[in-house]
Amino acid sequence: MAEEVSSQMNSLSISETNPSSSATISLVSGDDIVFKVEPTIAKEMETVQSFIDETDGKITTIPLPNISSHDLPYVIEYCEKSIAGKITKEFEAEFVKKLNNEEVKELFLAANYLNIKKLLDFLSQVIADRIANKSVEYVRRYFGIENDFTPEEEAKLREELAWTFTGVDPDDEDEN
């Protein structure tokens, strides 16, 4: 699946926007790669659609500076499946399998930026599932959060909540 996406990306990329192809929408990633998509795909991305609407459909090339050409094909793939009504448990499982923890975060940000509710909900669940059995330290590292408890405060809280610390996966330093 990943190969398919990348080959499709190559064929589409670096094609300068052509005013005659008004039927399609051009999404320009942060690293200046152009992805041509059907207007129905754009509709799934509220941010893109409202941009189109604001200009009465005159502008069909949308710069998406916050989204890389690495992440955009995943977003498009998800939207395509969503339109086709083919978001199945199997598809979601396959989709997620391809993504490492950093990529999940990047897509999460992209889904938020593009305002794709379904994808945002789905990725929320993915992140939640991935960190559910992780240690407190892992979560701090994953989100770059600094511990602002004093050692005494933390020790007290941990003691109080001791029952929730069973069954936590050992941290794997290479994982991230």
Place this chain on the structure above:
Amino acid sequence: MSLLTPSHSRNASTSTTFVPDELITEMLPYLTVKALIRFRCVCKSWNSFISDPTFVKLHLHRSSQKANFTLVSFNGSVVSFTSLRMFENPPIVSTLPTYQLRDEELVGSCNGLLCLVGRSYVDGNTEMWFRFWNPATRIISQRLGLLHNNNVVFSFHFTFGYCKSTNTYKVVALTRTNVRVFTLQDNTWRDIPNCYVTCSSSAVYMSGSVFWLEITNIYVTDYEYDYKIITPKQIAIISIDLDSEILYGHHPPEDFNEVPFVAPNLSVLEDCLCLSHDSKRTHFVIWQMKECGVDDCWTQFLKISYHNLQLQLNYRFSVEDFRLLPLCLSEKNDTVLLTNIFIEVEILGYGSVLASSKRPDQRKIENLKKFLRMTDSSSNKFMQPTIPKFDGFYEYWAKLMENFLRSKEMWNLVEDEVTASPQN
């Protein structure tokens, strides 16, 4: 929704992707209870955010897709099934902290909270109290709502429910002489005026109201339900709205024109009130009230012969054999789990039968029975280390108590307790 307090300690310059606080708060409600409580240790703002009542409500909303149903066994273990996947997955088992709750039994569950009633008998008087327990957060209240019953002949029937407008929980007590409502927030009992209960059978809670059956226009001198002396018109369904504490009357289905020889029962299936009863000692019938209001709308949900139920009826053909009660529906609505309510201990062990308009899947039944049996013998398997208690501050306690449980939430709690797999 309140967001995490702005944090100066976030390090945006690290190589990992920076997720802003407001997006993290989007994700948090998707976590399980156990993980959430552990992650209160991440930092101060997570700690306060996760403990916030707004968040707790959000989490409840997120996790309450399909209701569980809960069974409690004699030795004090609570068994909870997700009706979504009741045959595919093992039930959730947790044992009540029996060293504390020796004399208490389950009244009901609502939003993941369990309501327990305790009784003690002193000089012919009964003293009763309630506790509210959230197995997912392991928080249990003190004894609340103390009741005295000087007349041991008049037993109480309790139902536990949630009152949306005031965001509090209530217990409705039905006795032979009156209806009383206990409000958790004020820790007070209130009598409902001009309300007399006759011959009430089990009451149920459904979407903000408590329903029970009543025989109208009759003076019954003892407890026995006697079908020979009543007509179908005398059987009515009464409900009390927990918000307003106003009583409503409902008619049974039009076609309910014969008084069953054992008392009919109320239950809730798929968020619909159900009336179930015997018909001519040959069939079991379930009616569903599709719409509750001025013109209550009933449809016949199931009519099945005892023969097709593969119910091994006792040859005595006694009343007990016919006291079936539907517990829940399977995901595809093709299977309903029934229980015999007469001998309580058999609810868990052996009295459970599965009914289906098609052939019941024998393998599924065996799986379920296996687990019911296992849970029956699971006393004290699950020890509670420390249980925070209600300290008198309702607001604070309530926010801790609110849901957090539901569906898969309890799975984490008992992951070590359920050992066998139902798939095998």
